């Protein structure tokens with residue numbers, strides 16, 4: 433029987449469907465890299481998230497491997513070029529969690545501009561403060577989206593009812609402007625945006641893209657939204673920019689080092705600063721984590737694999 437190794441928690445639909453189609457499913461949602469290494473040589477299919485890297489070593493051991501399915505979007509931990517060179521098909525499912533990420537980014541922005549975090553903390557202390565919690569509206573602002581793929585376009589779609597001017601830049605794509613999004617250059621975003629939302633994959637090119645230079649290029653202190661990858665932002669430069677008031681605030685769903693129990697002293701200091709900053713809100717990389725996305729990602733990979 434053809435075996436599929438599933439290495440992360442998934443919607444039962446994926447397991448049931450694979451079984452129905454005659455696959456033997458090895459469902460190990462908490463498996464370690466070394467344990468996966470022990471099993472991979474028996475498998476024709478591998479399902480992953482970002483729990484374990486799919487590197488050359490694992491791929492080489494997967495002598496019967498025909499496909500690798502990523503439940504999610506970011507492929508930075510899969511050596512796609514190497515797998516492809518060995519005839520292994522790699523599919524991802526950004527279509528499945530784009531709505532979730534788009535909604536989360538809008539939600540974080542509203543929460544930040546309307547002081548949800550601070551006012552809620554004050555309420556818990558018995559403080560009923562209205563004036564200091566007077567917020568800002570999205571309406572009338574200029575929102576710059578960097579990266580117009582699945583999540584960038586989902587964010588724009590969700591935001592389109594808020595009355596903002598929506599600009600978007602994508603280094604690798606043109607012709608995507610529509611009735612609510614203007615396709616612009618990065619310079620235009622620097623010049624005009626009040627809010628910048630990042631929707632790029634993590635690559636060598638985007639690593640630390642938002643650094644001191646980027647922040648200084650913005651005409652006004654922008655509100656930054658990051659639901660992409662933590663390392664797209666140079667965290668310490670962000671912290672310095674917040675101190676210098678060159679950044680108005682930040683919504684961060686992702687961190688450079690998400691193993692918050694293994695931070696260096698310097699990382700811990702920056703993390704604590706961000707956590708306690710009144711104009712920073714953070715969530716633990718849950719933008720794409722919804723019950724609906726879990727099912728949709730399973731459906732997308734099955735569809736792409738023709739199973």
Ligand SMILES: O=C(O)[C@H](O)COP(=O)(O)O
Pocket residue numbers: 481482483503504505506529660720
């Ligand atoms: O890339 C994605 O789809 C999301 O960031 C979720 O990634 P995860 O598999 O690490 O949860």
